[in-house]
Amino acid sequence: MTLKSRAISRVTMVRLLMAQLGRSPLLDVLVGAAVGSVIGLVLAFVVHYRVDAFTFQAKSDFGGRTTIDASDYASQSNSLDVLQVNDVGLQRVREGPDGEPATDVSRTEHVTVMVVGGDLSELRKYFGENVPSGVSTGVLLDRQSAQALHVGKADQVALLLGLTTDDEVPNVIGTIAGVTLPYADPLDPIAAHGLLILRHQDLPAGTLGRLTETTDPRTQGRVFRYFTVGSTAPNQESRWQLAQRAALGGEGVVRTVLGTAGVAAFGALLWLAVVWRQVRRADDRTAQVRAILLATGASAKSLRSTMTMIHATRTAFAAFLGALLVNAFALRLVLGYVSQVAVAGVVAAYLVVFALPMIWWSRVRQKRLPQRLVQALYTTES
Amino acid sequence: MSVISMTGIDKSYSDGKRRYDVLRGLDLTIEQGQSVAIVGPSGSGKTSILNIIAGLISPDRGTVQVLGQDNATRSEEGLSQLRARGIGYVFQAFHLMPQLSALENVALPMRIQGMPSSDSRARARSLLCEMGLADRIDTKPPRLSGGEQQRVAIARALVFDPPIILADEPTGSLDADTAGDVMRLLVSSASGRTLLLITHDRTIAASTTTRYALQHGRLTDLG
Numbered sequence: 390m391t392l393k394s395r396a397i398s399r400v401t402m403v404r405l406l407m408a409q410l411g412r413s414p415l416l417d418v419l420v421g422a423a424v425g426s427v428i429g430l431v432l433a434f435v436v437h438y439r440v441d442a443f444t445f446q447a448k449s450d451f452g453g454r455t456t457i458d459a460s461d462y463a464s465q466s467n468s469l470d471v472l473q474v475n476d477v478g479l480q481r482v483r484e485g486p487d488g489e490p491a492t493d494v495s496r497t498e499h500v501t502v503m504v505v506g507g508d509l510s511e512l513r514k515y516f517g518e519n520v521p522s523g524v525s526t527g528v529l530l531d532r533q534s535a536q537a538l539h540v541g542k543a544d545q546v547a548l549l550l551g552l553t554t555d556d557e558v559p560n561v562i563g564t565i566a567g568v569t570l571p572y573a574d575p576l577d578p579i580a581a582h583g584l585l586i587l588r589h590q591d592l593p594a595g596t597l598g599r600l601t602e603t604t605d606p607r608t609q610g611r612v613f614r615y616f617t618v619g620s621t622a623p624n625q626e627s628r629w630q631l632a633q634r635a636a637l638g639g640e641g642v643v644r645t646v647l648g649t650a651g652v653a654a655f656g657a658l659l660w661l662a663v664v665w666r667q668v669r670r671a672d673d674r675t676a677q678v679r680a681i682l683l684a685t686g687a688s689a690k691s692l693r694s695t696m697t698m699i700h701a702t703r704t705a706f707a708a709f710l711g712a713l714l715v716n717a718f719a720l721r722l723v724l725g726y727v728s729q730v731a732v733a734g735v736v737a738a739y740l741v742v743f744a745l746p747m748i749w750w751s752r753v754r755q756k757r758l759p760q761r762l763v764q765a766l767y768t769t770e771s
Numbered sequence: 772m773s774v775i776s777m778t779g780i781d782k783s784y785s786d787g788k789r790r791y792d793v794l795r796g797l798d799l800t801i802e803q804g805q806s807v808a809i810v811g812p813s814g815s816g817k818t819s820i821l822n823i824i825a826g827l828i829s830p831d832r833g834t835v836q837v838l839g840q841d842n843a844t845r846s847e848e849g850l851s852q853l854r855a856r857g858i859g860y861v862f863q864a865f866h867l868m869p870q871l872s873a874l875e876n877v878a879l880p881m882r883i884q885g886m887p888s889s890d891s892r893a894r895a896r897s898l899l900c901e902m903g904l905a906d907r908i909d910t911k912p913p914r915l916s917g918g919e920q921q922r923v924a925i926a927r928a929l930v931f932d933p934p935i936i937l938a939d940e941p942t943g944s945l946d947a948d949t950a951g952d953v954m955r956l957l958v959s960s961a962s963g964r965t966l967l968l969i970t971h972d973r974t975i976a977a978s979t980t981t982r983y984a985l986q987h988g989r990l991t992d993l994g
Contacts, residue, residue, distance in 0.1 A: 394885020401882040408870050681866045684827060685880040685927065686855025689847050763827045766862060767818065 402682060402695045409678045410671055414703045417667045421707025421740075424663050426714035428656035429736030433715065435652040657743045664747040668700050672751055676765035684766065693755045700748045708740035773836070774935060774965045775801040775824055780833035781988075782819050793819055794830070795988030801981075803934070806958065806966040808976035810993065811985030817969040820985075821937045824967070825858050826850035838934065855884055859928030861957065863940035865920040867912040867927075873899060873919075874908045877926045884931075891930075898926040902956065918949035925957055936961045938968045942975055954978045 407414070679692050716733035755762065782794040793816030801807050811817045822828045823835055826842050835842040838857050845853060854860070867876045874895050881891035899908050902922040912920050921941060928936060941957055942950035950972075958966065958978050968979055976982045982993040 391885070396885075397887070398883050398885045401879070405868060405871075405879075408868075677866075678868070681868070682879075682883060683851075684825065684854060684860045684862075684866075685883065686851060686931075687883045688851040690851075763822055766864075766866065 398687075398691065399695060402687065402692065403699070405678055405682065406675050406695060406699060409675050410699075413671065413674065414699070417671070417703050418706045418710060421663060421667065421704065422710035422714060425660060425708055425711025425736070425740045426718070428660055429711055429715040429732075429739070430718060432649075432652055432656055432736070432739070433732050435648055653739070657739075660740060660743045661747060664704055664744045665750070667703070668747050668751045671700065671703075672696065672755070676762055680762045680765040683762065689756075693752055696755065697748055697752050700751060701744075704744040704748065705741060708737045708744065711740055712737035772803050772839075773800045774803045774805075774838060775799065775967065776834075776836040777820070777823070778834050780820075780823065780835065781831045782816065782823065782828075783831055792988060794823075797833070797989055799983070799990055801965055801967060803965055804963060805981060806961060806968070806979040807981045807983065808968040808970060808979040809983045809985050809990065810970060810973055810976045812971060815985045816988060817971075817985055818939055821860075821939050821967065821969055824935075825854050825860060825937060827854075855880060856931045857933055857935060859931075859933040859936045861921070861924050861928050861936065861938040861941045863943035865912070865917075865924045865944070867920055867923055869912050872909045872911055873904060873915065873923045876912065876923055877930060880927060880930050894930060895926070898929055899923070901960075902926045916949070917945045918953055921945060921953045922956060925953075925960055929960055933964070935965045935967070938966065940970055941968070942970070942972070950975065 675696065679687075679696070682692060683689060712733040715736045716730065777797060777799040780794050780797040780799075781792070783790050783792040785791070793814075797820070799820070809817050809820060819828065823830050823842075824837055826837075826845065829843075837853060840849075842850065842853075867873075868879065871879065874892060877895035877898055878888075878891040881894060882888070896908060899905065902925060904919060904922055904926070907915060907919055907923075912923070915923065921944075925941075936957070938957060942953055945953060954975055955978075957968075966979065968976065970976050973982075976993075983990040984993050985991075
């Protein structure tokens with residue numbers, strides 16, 4: 390058979406099969422896209438919240454202020470206000486060729502930012518003489534120094550201290566070792582007395598409590614959660630290294646992984662069921678036409694591949710449309726700094742990958758059960 | 772020279788609870804140009820014989836030779852080619868595509884084989900004229916009578932001038948007068964070819980030169 394003949398044959402088959410399917414492929418695409426986008430959005434939400442949980446290991450209301458009990462971290466508890474600010478972050482700054490800082494937002498590191506009220510000198514009780522005293526002065530401590538400050542295995546601790554209650558908090562309050570710290574407290578911008586930045590998972594139990602214990606009891610410490618873009622500290626781990634290390638420990642990490650995997654698995658099952666139903670229905674609806682084509686000389690292999698093509702195209706459209714919906718509805722606010730396009734791509738790939746078993750199943754079924762197809766010749770349905 | 776040779780054919784079906792043996796050691800040989808009818812009640816396995824010959828289903832046991840080659844040795848593609856060019860299949864239910872015109876229905880097997888539209892339409896037109904349907908060429912099956920639909924189906928079976936015609940209850944959906952017309956047309960169209968006709972109606976079977984009865988999975992010669 391020449392290429393042209395094959396094309397004529399395939400087009401004829403597609404035309405007949407599609408005519409038999411009527412509007413159902415369009416409906417299947419719409420239903421598939423709706424279900425797929427819901428799965429994708431739920432997945433995105435869960436990943437988002439679980440990653441947040443991993444970062445902070447404490448549930449907080451999105452975009453608002455909640456209070457968590459410091460007893461989570463210390464035996465002597467103090468009430469801490471938690472403000473989640475997603476659109477304010479710590480950005481990695483690299484020195485550009487002209488010596489000016491050039492922002493690189495390609496890497497993100499989750500850190501916990503604590504704003505501690507009270508007399509800064511109190512902090513020295515805990516952080517020793519490494520705590521600088523000048524206004525807008527900061528230090529970036531390495532692992533060793535961080536450990537000396539009783540913050541466990543932290544790789545870096547940035548202390549930015551010296552603001553007083555009378556100081557106006559600028560958007561950027563200082564630069565420490567190449568790290569620019571955009572900062573804004575939309576609710577109470579002058580409440581900051583000091584700013585301690587460290588990765589939350591590195592925060593040893595009790596540290597937060599001890600810190601707040603030493604501060605003026607009338608002043609509450611505030612914990613801000615930022616998405617940051619790393620730092621240029623020499624001992625900075627790569628994001629991959631951080632992920633690896635994080636994956637090895639931490640209750641929040643386990644919850645994150647389990648939560649994400651659970652939702653992904655459930656979504657996959659749901660999606661498989663949807664695709665299975667659509668594939669089976671399309672196979673059933675076209676059974677008689679395929680049987681007639683087979684009996685009149687159509688190649689069984691070509692028929693199978695034509696059906697596979699129809700299933701795959703329809704599912705791909707559904708996945709693509711579903712991903713577009715996720716992209717449209719997954720607001721930046723929800724997804725943080727993760728690229729919406731990347732999320733949509735992942736969702737589309739996820740939907741396509743989990744549709745493949747059903748498409749393959751249809752192909753195998755067509756091949757292994759020819760009797761079922763032949764039976765369609767003797768049904769009364771036309 | 773035998774065109775169809777079936778030897779020791781067993782075929783059974785199962786509905787999950789029970790197994791039904793429809794063919795038990797069936798033997799059948801049909802020579803070139805012979806017209807044969809197999810008569811039997813519904814469910815006796817008549818259709819299975821046609822489907823096995825066409826390679827649509829496989830026997831559980833036994834050998835089937837069609838046009839000099841064992842079907843078991845044919846590839847999937849080889850069986851498709853056998854059905855395309857070696858066998859013309861006529862069904863009781865016509866199995867025409869309702870969305871296609873009579874002409875397009877007849878041209879369908881040729882289009883499936885990749886023939887250009889002009890060639891396939893010309894051949895289909897010629898066959899439909901032979902079937903007396905020149906004025907119904909552009910009519911779609913739902914607007915054709917049962918007899919007309921079956922004539923379109925016969926034309927479709929003849930497009931590649933196949934040496935074998937398999938007809939499965941071709942008059943089963945027609946009234947007696949129309950059935951007679953269709954049978955005459957089928958037999959005349961099959962002239963020079965091998966015709967294997969499946970029917971439960973012995974008067975229809977009388978149109979053929981050789982008749983068998985299918986009973987208990989085996990054929991009995993009716994003369």
